Amino acid sequence: MVKKPVKVKDELMEHDFDGIQELDNELPPWWLWLFYITIFWGLGYLVYYHVLQVGDSSKEQYLKEMALAAEMQRQTPGGGMAGAAIAGQEGEAAEVAALKDEQSLAQGKEIYQKNCTPCHAPDGGGTVGPNLTDEYWIHGARTGDVVNTIVNGVPVKGMISWAPILKPDEILQVASYVISLRGTTPASPKAPEGQKVDYSGIN
Amino acid sequence: MQQLETFSYDNRIVRDFAVATVFWGIIGMLVGLVAAIQLFHPHLNLGIAFTTFSRIRPVHTNAVIFAFVGNGIFLGLYYSLQRLCKARMFSDALSKIHFWGWQLIILLAAVTLLLGYTTSKEYAELEWPLDVLIAVVWVIFGVNMIGTIMKRRERHLYVAIWFYIATFFTVAMLHIVNSIEIPVALFKSYPIYAGVQDALVQWWYGHNAVAFFLTTPYLGLMYYFLPKAADRPVYSYRLSIVHFWSLIFLYIWAGPHHLLYTSLPDWAQSLGTVFSVMLIAPSWGGMLNGLLTLRGAWDKVRQDPILKFMVVAVTAYGMATFEGPMLSVKSINALSHFTDWTIAHVHVGALGWNGFLTFGILYWLIPRLYNTKLYSVKMANFHFWVGMLGIIFYAVPLYWAGVTQGLMWKQFTGTGYLQYPLFLDTVTQIIPMYMLRAIGGTLYLVSAIVGAYVLVKTAKSGSLAAEEKAQAPTLAVQKEEHHVKNVYGHRWLESRPVQFFVLTVIAVAIGGIVEFVPTFLIKSNIPTIASVKPYTPLELHGRDLYVANGCNTCHSQMIRPFRSETERYGEYSKAGEFVYDHPFLWGSKRIGPDLHRLGGKYPDAWHYNHMLEPASTSPGSIMPPYPWLFTQALDTAATAAKIRAMRTLGVPYPEGYEKFANKDVLTQAQQIAANLKSANLAASEDKEIIALIAYLQRLGMDIKGEKTAAVK
Numbered sequence: 001m002v003k004k005p006v007k008v009k010d011e012l013m014e015h016d017f018d019g020i021q022e023l024d025n026e027l028p029p030w031w032l033w034l035f036y037i038t039i040f041w042g043l044g045y046l047v048y049y050h051v052l053q054v055g056d057s058s059k060e061q062y063l064k065e066m067a068l069a070a071e072m073q074r075q076t077p078g079g080g081m082a083g084a085a086i087a088g089q090e091g092e093a094a095e096v097a098a099l100k101d102e103q104s105l106a107q108g109k110e111i112y113q114k115n116c117t118p119c120h121a122p123d124g125g126g127t128v129g130p131n132l133t134d135e136y137w138i139h140g141a142r143t144g145d146v147v148n149t150i151v152n153g154v155p156v157k158g159m160i161s162w163a164p165i166l167k168p169d170e171i172l173q174v175a176s177y178v179i180s181l182r183g184t185t186p187a188s189p190k191a192p193e194g195q196k197v198d199y200s201g202i203n
Numbered sequence: 204m205q206q207l208e209t210f211s212y213d214n215r216i217v218r219d220f221a222v223a224t225v226f227w228g229i230i231g232m233l234v235g236l237v238a239a240i241q242l243f244h245p246h247l248n249l250g251i252a253f254t255t256f257s258r259i260r261p262v263h264t265n266a267v268i269f270a271f272v273g274n275g276i277f278l279g280l281y282y283s284l285q286r287l288c289k290a291r292m293f294s295d296a297l298s299k300i301h302f303w304g305w306q307l308i309i310l311l312a313a314v315t316l317l318l319g320y321t322t323s324k325e326y327a328e329l330e331w332p333l334d335v336l337i338a339v340v341w342v343i344f345g346v347n348m349i350g351t352i353m354k355r356r357e358r359h360l361y362v363a364i365w366f367y368i369a370t371f372f373t374v375a376m377l378h379i380v381n382s383i384e385i386p387v388a389l390f391k392s393y394p395i396y397a398g399v400q401d402a403l404v405q406w407w408y409g410h411n412a413v414a415f416f417l418t419t420p421y422l423g424l425m426y427y428f429l430p431k432a433a434d435r436p437v438y439s440y441r442l443s444i445v446h447f448w449s450l451i452f453l454y455i456w457a458g459p460h461h462l463l464y465t466s467l468p469d470w471a472q473s474l475g476t477v478f479s480v481m482l483i484a485p486s487w488g489g490m491l492n493g494l495l496t497l498r499g500a501w502d503k504v505r506q507d508p509i510l511k512f513m514v515v516a517v518t519a520y521g522m523a524t525f526e527g528p529m530l531s532v533k534s535i536n537a538l539s540h541f542t543d544w545t546i547a548h549v550h551v552g553a554l555g556w557n558g559f560l561t562f563g564i565l566y567w568l569i570p571r572l573y574n575t576k577l578y579s580v581k582m583a584n585f586h587f588w589v590g591m592l593g594i595i596f597y598a599v600p601l602y603w604a605g606v607t608q609g610l611m612w613k614q615f616t617g618t619g620y621l622q623y624p625l626f627l628d629t630v631t632q633i634i635p636m637y638m639l640r641a642i643g644g645t646l647y648l649v650s651a652i653v654g655a656y657v658l659v660k661t662a663k664s665g666s667l668a669a670e671e672k673a674q675a676p677t678l679a680v681q682k683e684e685h686h687v688k689n690v691y692g693h694r695w696l697e698s699r700p701v702q703f704f705v706l707t708v709i710a711v712a713i714g715g716i717v718e719f720v721p722t723f724l725i726k727s728n729i730p731t732i733a734s735v736k737p738y739t740p741l742e743l744h745g746r747d748l749y750v751a752n753g754c755n756t757c758h759s760q761m762i763r764p765f766r767s768e769t770e771r772y773g774e775y776s777k778a779g780e781f782v783y784d785h786p787f788l789w790g791s792k793r794i795g796p797d798l799h800r801l802g803g804k805y806p807d808a809w810h811y812n813h814m815l816e817p818a819s820t821s822p823g824s825i826m827p828p829y830p831w832l833f834t835q836a837l838d839t840a841a842t843a844a845k846i847r848a849m850r851t852l853g854v855p856y857p858e859g860y861e862k863f864a865n866k867d868v869l870t871q872a873q874q875i876a877a878n879l880k881s882a883n884l885a886a887s888e889d890k891e892i893i894a895l896i897a898y899l900q901r902l903g904m905d906i907k908g909e910k911t912a913a914v915k
Binding site: 012013014015017018019020021022023024025026027028031032034035038039041042043045046049050057058059061062065066069072073114115117118119128153155156157158159160164165166167 | 283286287289357359361362427430431436437438439440441442443445449464469470472473474476477478480481483484485487488491615616618619620624625688690764765766769775804805806808809811812818819820821822878881882
């Protein structure tokens with residue numbers, strides 16, 4: 001760079017606009033450096049990602065993130081990617097047993113209150129959806145059936161699949177809680193729907 | 204001695220714009236406050252379509268940008284330009300047409316937006332007749348300004364005028380290019396761009412509306428009113444030159460930073476990032492020139508509310524223009540985008556920079572226009588402090604809300620599940636912050652009302668000096684001042700307006716051209732997907748209802764390539780999926796969840812219940828109910844015109860299809876009505892809700908189930 005003669009500070013320009021004057025100050029050096037640095041950074045960025053293509057594209061970043069997550073899943077006991085198959089395949093429905101311990105039921109109740117009450121009422125008496133306290137069941141009364149209904153939903157009737165939202169253990173908890181409501185007396189029970197079920201001898 | 208010409212400045216037009224500024228400012232803020240309250244109390248809309256969040260949110264943004272700040276620009280510009288040119292405005296008639304034309308646009312804008320006539324494109328929501336009107340009035344303003352510059356009695360153009368010139372040409376370009384659309388009815392049109400291209404053009408416009416409507420004209424005003432109010436010389440003429448040219452050249456490129464991690468090609472996203480970061484210094488050039496001009500006047504700042512407003516304004520400008528580039532860095536944007544962080548960011552700019560500078564100018568100007576003193580310095584100080592408090596109470600909770608929600612969306616459990624799979628949980632978490640924000644907004648509004656009171660009282664205590672006499676020699680007899688330093692050769696340019704205009708237009712055109720041309724012409728930028736088909740006519744109607752009801756103010760349709768998003772919403776969005784989307788509906792804020800892969804997620808009956816009362820399926824939801832969709836009949840008379848317009852735009856509906864399209868409308872509607880009936884919901888097939896459900900069920904279905912191949 002050419003060395004400039006020492007500048008006088010705050011020298012007035014010999015001109016004014018409607019009384020406004022301007023000083024002939026140099027650009028603040030730190031400001032100029034900031035500008036140069038951002039320009040170099042910008043050039044470097046473009047070269048890194050698009051000329052040399054060293055940096056990952058958005059898609060490559062995504063694939064790496066997914067691969068890493070999949071690897072971690074394999075190493076985590078009890079882990080699974082959300083949306084993966086959940087207990088309660090048809091053949092095994094008879095095998096699933098409801099949880100009875102207080103903690104699980106309390107958790108099930110909490111999940112129920114948060115997600116299910118708009119359609120089944122806080123006490124299980126049913127509104128849009130059927131009454132859960134009576135002996136009549138549309139999609140089966142075994143624990144496995146209830147789990148299945150929660151997992152798959154009943155799309156034609158407006159019930160969604162909860163598999164993407166609730167985790168497997170949560171689904172079992174809330175199903176168990178629903179089963180624990182049997183025989184209670186809701187405030188305004190909905191008329192029975194489905195088939196009458198004899199509870200004896202089923203899970 | 205040179206002969207002097209005597210003339211007078213038109214102060215009446217300045218006063219008119221000042222009144223409009225304050226009036227619309229208060230209206231715009233009030234609407235904003237109502238919208239803010241609806242986010243924790245949706246029923247404040249009183250069950251009326253016109254007052255629902257999704258209709259009033261665009262009214263708020265348009266009102267504060269184009270009515271409050273717009274009139275603010277004209278108020279300051281008409282005052283300063285006359286004095287800097289030592290000339291009266293070119294034409295009193297044009298001034299009047301400009302003023303009334305602009306107010307008419309604002310009024311029509313408010314009415315049409317509330318009625319649901321909207322293009323959905325942010326800050327460009329107005330439909331085509333208004334777009335035409337805006338273009339005409341803007342050109343009238345431009346002619347008036349350029350005419351004034353041409354008949355000036357001051358050889359050189361002061362830096363404020365450079366900024367005004369850049370504003371005029373750039374806004375004209377942005378508005379016209381972004382508003383090219385095909386009318387299908389008096390208040391309905393489709394943009395000629397689709398999907399990715401529409402998004403790029405829109406955010407080139409949207410970002411530069413911030414740049415050339417909220418920033419450059421206000422920098423011009425700062426360069427006039429701040430040295431005037433402080434009675435100090437501008438810190439550095441050289442800095443003015445360098446930061447002006449670098450600012451206007453670089454700004455235009457930065458639009459894609461609104462589209463990071465979207466389906467926009469990566470190279471365009473990178474340009475957005477890079478040019479945003481390079482903007483830090485040019486922006487700070489303006490802040491420095493403002494703050495350093497106040498050197499030696501700081502004791503005055505303590506006394507004078509006018510300078511206080513200006514100092515905070517310039518500081519807020521500096522903060523916002525540092526934060527903006529940071530938010531343009533992809534890794535930060537990944538967290539901040541779609542959250543309230545963005546809302547907090549823009550309000551630091553709007554309330555701090557634009558709002559406070561406007562009030563500072565008004566407090567300086569009104570006593571001068573009315574030959575009197577400010578009615579009450581004490582109340583002006585009160586305005587300042589309550590306004591400050593308002594900004595803090597507005598911004599801090601929203602920063603908190605934005606970061607909190609952004610982190611919650613991304614949080615996984617140790618076993619690999621989303622920690623908060625229910626989107627609503629991330630909303631209810633930040634409701635208290637929304638309440639605090641409304642308190643901040645209330646404070647700011649109250650402070651503005653106090654300000655209006657002080658200004659009115661001030662005006663009442665004096666009388667308007669409508670014509671202000673002035674004298675100056677004509678340009679012809681003035682000699683070029685060769686003894687004045689020709690810094691960077693710029694002195695030369697400043698006395699040649701036409702060359703100045705041409706250079707400005709070149710500087711602001713380049714960025715857009717470089718970004719648009721490849722995106723529009725090179726096929727690989729938007730890879731085609733064979734399974735992507737045009738919407739059925741019923742879905743198309745549903746889509747238009749989605750737009751008319753402003754669902755896009757709360758819902759995005761853009762799943763970013765993050766595990767946290769693909770787990771929540773499904774496969775990330777691909778450029779090729781949007782080729783028939785006129786307009787694109789990617790959204791900019793997720794008050795509700797993304798909807799791009801909504802199709803098939805819920806049964807029709809769920810949507811029916813949810814749209815009628817969101818809280819029935821989603822307890823605690825802040826989404827407003829849309830009961831009018833259940834009573835209004837679908838307007839099938841428009842089907843043919845819509846199909847024809849879409850075909851003109853290249854959507855492959857067969858020739859003559861418009862004649863039979865309504866048959867398909869009926870068949871599909873009957874199917875949905877039948878689905879609803881089987882769930883015991885009595886819905887007749889001719890209602891708008893049926894079309895909306897058809898559209899919602901279509902979303903993302905073209906490539907449902909496909910996943911990006913994993914790396915080996």
